[in-house]
Structure formats: C-alpha cells, structure tokens
Amino acid sequence: MDMKQGHTVKMDGRKMIELTGVIQVERFDSTEFLLETIMGKLKIRGTGLKMKYFDTVNKSAAIEGRITAFMYVEGGMGKSFFRRST
Amino acid sequence: MDMKQGHTVKMDGRKMIELTGVIQVERFDSTEFLLETIMGKLKIRGTGLKMKYFDTVNKSAAIEGRITAFMYVEGGMGKSFFRRST
Numbered sequence: 266m267d268m269k270q271g272h273t274v275k276m277d278g279r280k281m282i283e284l285t286g287v288i289q290v291e292r293f294d295s296t297e298f299l300l301e302t303i304m305g306k307l308k309i310r311g312t313g314l315k316m317k318y319f320d321t322v323n324k325s326a327a328i329e330g331r332i333t334a335f336m337y338v339e340g341g342m343g344k345s346f347f348r349r350s351t
Numbered sequence: 352m353d354m355k356q357g358h359t360v361k362m363d364g365r366k367m368i369e370l371t372g373v374i375q376v377e378r379f380d381s382t383e384f385l386l387e388t389i390m391g392k393l394k395i396r397g398t399g400l401k402m403k404y405f406d407t408v409n410k411s412a413a414i415e416g417r418i419t420a421f422m423y424v425e426g427g428m429g430k431s432f433f434r435r436s437t
C-alpha cells in the first residue's frame with residue numbers, strides 16, 4: 266500500500282488505529298487525539314491512548330489504546346456536532 | 352484475510368467503511384447505523400449511508416456513504432455521549 270495516497274483509517278480490535286492522510290497531530294492526551302487529515306479534522310477518543318508513530322513524510326500515524334470513538338469535526342461545528350443539528 | 356477473525360474497521364476516504372466481527376445490524380437509516388459487534392455496540396454516522404453488504408456467516412459488513420463518525424456505545428454511556436433527538 267502506498268501510504269501517501271488518500272485518507273484511510275484502519276482499526277484492529279479497538280486497541281490500535283492506523284491512519285493515512287494525516288497532515289498534523291494538533292494535540293493529544295491519553296483520552297483524545299485531534300488530527301488534521303486531508304479530509305478534515307478528526308477526533309479520536311478512548312482511554313490509555315498513546316501515539317505509536319506519526320510521520321509527516323508518509324502522512325501516516327498510529328495510535329494505541331482502547332478506542333471509543335472517532336469523529337470528523339467540520340467547519341467550526343465541533344460543539345454542535347454532538348447534538349446533531351443536521 | 353480471514354474475515355471471521357476478530358473485529359476490524361477499515362475506512363477508505365470517508366466514503367466506504369468495511370467491518371469484521373459484526374454480529375448483527377440492529378437498525379439503520381441513511382444517517383446512522385447501529386451494529387452489534389463482538390466488541391460492543393457500534394454506531395456509525397454519516398450522510399447518504401447505504402448498506403453495501405452484511406454477511407452473518409463471515410460476520411462482515413460494509414457501508415457506503417459520507418462517514419462522519421463512529422462510536423462504541425457502552426454500558427450507560429450512550430446518553431451523555433450522543434444526545435440524539437430523533
């Protein structure tokens with residue numbers, strides 16, 4: 266697989282998530298990551314989260330830990346997103 | 352890949368999500384799927400969602416459409432996490 270192509274998310278057994286198309290890691294702690302991807306900002310939530318790798322050349326990243334959710338946050342909609350105003 | 356093994360989620364470009372370890376599709380419409388997986392109930396949200404396939408033998412499923420989020424719904428956490436008014 267060419268890691269530079271497109272945006273993909275691959276999760277294995279809720280304990281590991283691998284991503285391509287990641288431009289930047291904006292912030293993270295053990296319960297939440299905020300990533301900038303080529304298809305929008307992406308929040309990943311869980312417990313005991315750790316960054317396994319992040320590579321700006323390949324635009325790839327991997328996070329280990331117990332995954333609870335991931336969600337794209339689009340155009341300042343972060344807050345209302347959870348209330349689902351669509 | 353043996354589709355019967357474990358629970359995996361693979362998303363490609365926010366337009367297609369493939370899953371293994373899916374026991375049942377509890378309900379779905381064009382904006383939300385609720386799946387029972389071997390690792391807990393999983394909600395997938397988006398727009399224009401369609402079921403591409405679901406196979407109880409392989410425990411595999413695929414959903415097409417614009418993916419916005421997916422989240423595991425665990426023991427009593429559902430409400431505070433979602434707030435969905437439908």
